Amino acid sequence: xxxxxxxxxxxxxxxxxxxxxxxxxxxxxxxxxxxxxxxxxxxxxxxxxxxxxxxxxxxxxxxxxxxxxxxxxxxxxxxxxxxxxxxxxxxxxxxxxxxxxxxxxxxxxxxxxxxxxxxxxxxxxxxxxxxxxxxxxxxxxxxxxxxxxxxxxxxxxxxxxxxxxxxxxxxxxxxxxxxxxxxxxxxxxxxxxxxxxxxxxxxxxxxxxxxxxxxxxxxxxxxxxxxxxxxxxxxxxxxxxxxxxxxxxxxxxxxxxxxxxxxxxxxxxxxxxxxxxxxxxxxxxxxxxxxxxxxxxxxxxxxxxxxxxxxxxxxxxxxxxxxxxxxxxxxxxxxxxxxxxxxxxxxxxxxxxxxxxxxxxxxxxxxxxxxxxxxxxxxxxxxxxxxxxxxxxxxxxxxxxxxxxxxxxxxxxxxxxxxxxxxxxxxxxxxxxxxxxxxxxxxx
Numbered sequence: 001x002x003x004x005x006x007x008x009x010x011x012x013x014x015x016x017x018x019x020x021x022x023x024x025x026x027x028x029x030x031x032x033x034x035x036x037x038x039x040x041x042x043x044x045x046x047x048x049x050x051x052x053x054x055x056x057x058x059x060x061x062x063x064x065x066x067x068x069x070x071x072x073x074x075x076x077x078x079x080x081x082x083x084x085x086x087x088x089x090x091x092x093x094x095x096x097x098x099x100x101x102x103x104x105x106x107x108x109x110x111x112x113x114x115x116x117x118x119x120x121x122x123x124x125x126x127x128x129x130x131x132x133x134x135x136x137x138x139x140x141x142x143x144x145x146x147x148x149x150x151x152x153x154x155x156x157x158x159x160x161x162x163x164x165x166x167x168x169x170x171x172x173x174x175x176x177x178x179x180x181x182x183x184x185x186x187x188x189x190x191x192x193x194x195x196x197x198x199x200x201x202x203x204x205x206x207x208x209x210x211x212x213x214x215x216x217x218x219x220x221x222x223x224x225x226x227x228x229x230x231x232x233x234x235x236x237x238x239x240x241x242x243x244x245x246x247x248x249x250x251x252x253x254x255x256x257x258x259x260x261x262x263x264x265x266x267x268x269x270x271x272x273x274x275x276x277x278x279x280x281x282x283x284x285x286x287x288x289x290x291x292x293x294x295x296x297x298x299x300x301x302x303x304x305x306x307x308x309x310x311x312x313x314x315x316x317x318x319x320x321x322x323x324x325x326x327x328x329x330x331x332x333x334x335x336x337x338x339x340x341x342x343x344x345x346x347x348x349x350x351x352x353x354x355x356x357x358x359x360x361x362x363x364x365x366x367x368x369x370x371x372x373x374x375x376x377x378x379x380x381x382x383x384x385x386x387x388x389x390x391x392x393x394x395x396x397x398x399x400x401x402x403x404x405x406x407x408x409x410x411x412x413x414x415x416x417x418x419x420x421x422x423x424x425x426x427x428x429x430x431x432x433x434x435x436x437x438x439x440x441x442x443x444x
Contacts, residue, residue, distance in 0.1 A: 020087065020229045020316075021159060021336035028163050029224055029231060029241025030248070032306060033074075035170045036220035037249045039303035040125055042177070043276035043296050045217050046260050050270040052210040053203075056261045059269075062207055063257050066214035067250035070221065072404045073373070074246040075394040076380050077225055078239035082390035083383050085234035088317030089225025090376055097379030100323060101434060106372045107318045108433030111348060113426060114369050115223075115311040117361030119304055119345075120352035123148050126300040133293050144353045147301070151308045152346030158335040159230050162309040169302030176295025177252055180276055183283045184259030208410070215411050216366055217253070221246050222373070223306065226313040239392050312341035364426030367415040374408035377401055 050059055077090075086092040088103075095103030110116075123144035130136075130143060155162035224241055228234040256276075260269050263279045272278040276296070280288030316338035319329030332339045352361060380394065380401050394400060416423045 019331055019336070020313075020338070022230055022232045023160050024163060024227060024231045024237070025233075026237040026240040026244075028167065029227070029237045030245045031167045031170045032163075032224040032227060032310065033221045033241050033245025034248055035166055035173075035302055035306035036223040036310065037218060037245070038170075038173060038177075038252065038299065039122055039220075040296050040300045041217050042253060042256055043180075043292065043299065044274060045213060046257050046275045047269055047272055048213045049210045049257075050266055052213075053206045054266055054270070056266050058203065058207065058210075059261065059266060060254060060257055062210045062214055063253055064250075065207075066211060066218050067246075067253065069215065069404060069407045070218035070246050071243075071250065072394075072400045073377070074221060074242040076377055076401055076404060077222060078242045079390070079392050079394045080376070080380060080383065081225060081228060081238035081242070082235045082392040083387050085228050085231075085238070086317075087229030087320070088314050089228050089238075090222050090372070091226070091314045091317050092228075093225075093376050093379045093383075094372065095321070097382040098375065100321060102375065103321075104318060104323045105430045105434060107314045107324070108436075109368050109372075109426075109430050110311055110314055111345070112433070113361055113364050113429055115307055116345065116348040116352055117365060119148065119307045119349040120144070120361070122300045122303050122307075123349065123353050126297055126304065129293055129297040129300070133290065133297065141354055141356075145350045147304065148308075148346050148350050148353065151305055152342055154305075155308050155312075155342050156332070156335065156337065156339045159227075159309075159337055161335075162305070162337075166302065166305040166309055169298060169305050173295070173299045173302045174252075176292065176298060177256065179295065180280065180292060181255045181259050183288070184263050184279050187263055187283050208414070211407075212366070212411050212414050215370070215407065218246075218249070219369060219373075221249070222376070223310040226310040229313065229317075235390060235392070308342065308345060312338055312345045315341040315344060364422050364429065367412050367419075367423040368426040368430060370408045370411045370415070374405045374412070377405040377408065 046059075049062055053059055053062055080093050081089070084092055084096060088095075091103050091107055094106050124140055126147060127140040127143040131138065131140065151165075154165050221242060224245070225238060228238060231237040260275045260279055263282055264272065264275065268278075269275055276292050277289045280292040282288075284291070315324060315328050316331075318324035319326055319341070328341045328344060329338065330340050331337065378401075381398065384397070412423075
């Protein structure tokens with residue numbers, strides 16, 4: 001048999017295993033970072049902070065401080081991406097720095113609590129705004145489930161299909177925010193002269209209390225790291241996406257809060273639970289409130305699209321490591337995406353939305369999420385000792401990294417103090433998955 005025949009026979013007898021396709025660039029990464037952070041919260045959350053700190057300077061200062069911590073986190077994740085440009089992003093950092101069991105608990109928590117619970121809640125929010133705007137009569141759960149199912153199907157068609165949908169929704173989201181900012185800036189600023197409410201506690205305690213909702217509002221940029229295996233140049237593209245995306249979000253958040261303060265004043269902002277709608281109603285009447293309502297609906301849909309695109313890559317990486325069901329690691333030979341992992345994410349989110357337990361599950365998210373933020377920040381110390389420089393370096397490390405880790409764990413401590421029962425339940429959900437992961441690993 002000739003060499004050519006041997007080669008041909010080998011090619012026939014050894015089927016090619018499909019792998020993820022590297023089709024995304026730095027712009028896609030930037031849109032993923034911004035899409036992972038900006039949901040419906042920025043249209044609503046400013047009033048939460050205004051009820052804790054009561055002057056315009058403190059309100060804007062807290063949002064700026066939260067943005068600075070998020071930017072440090074972006075630098076940390078950018079360096080981690082340069083050092084470990086692997087599928088799964090944060091999951092891979094935790095696995096390689098600490099232990100596969102730590103990474104598994106993160107993925108387990110992502111599927112059952114962090115990602116799926118958040119997606120279920122946002123899907124129901126999207127349904128509420130959409131039904132209110134359109135006047136259509138149908139159950140909220142039906143529209144929420146249908147939306148999640150459609151996004152699942154779109155992402156099964158390929159990473160470019162999912163990314164294009166996410167980018168379009170992100171741009172529409174930014175257009176809605178721009179409408180709010182421009183309209184609010186054009187209005188007279190007499191209300192901004194309001195001195196604000198009288199403080200009830202020391203400024204330091206108020207600032208620390210206000211940092212928890214602000215830190216949570218800035219969360220989500222880490223999910224772009226899950227897509228490392230599908231970026232053309234993950235070392236460069238993810239670093240550019242992290243930094244430009246977080247800087248863009250900081251700018252947006254500060255401008256939105258400035259506009260809310262300009263139109264409503266500190267006291268007016270604290271007295272409304274729908275600040276964006278109140279601002280637009282004050283400027284354009286009912287039509288303005290309807291326009292921003294449509295913007296919020298688009299924003300929630302964009303957040304869902306981003307989650308459906310990114311999180312399944314973690315479950316895929318878990319399956320590749322042998323700690324999750326092997327089928328979840330299957331990549332479609334044509335679309336080159338982990339279809340089983342995507343369907344799994346869609347199904348779990350739909351089940352939670354149908355069960356009506358999403359609000360309860362969301363109560364477990366904060367402490368769980370920020371534990372892993374802190375551990376990921378600490379992993380940079382580990383990799384700095386183990387690995388040579390990959391070119392990108394976090395400015396002012398180790399001080400900046402220590403600030404990020406401390407800030408994350410202060411949020412965890414604050415959450416445990418404020419919501420001890422929910423925090424403990426969140427930890428128990430994580431611990432419940434560990435025996436499962438260890439059994440899967442032994443069986444692999």
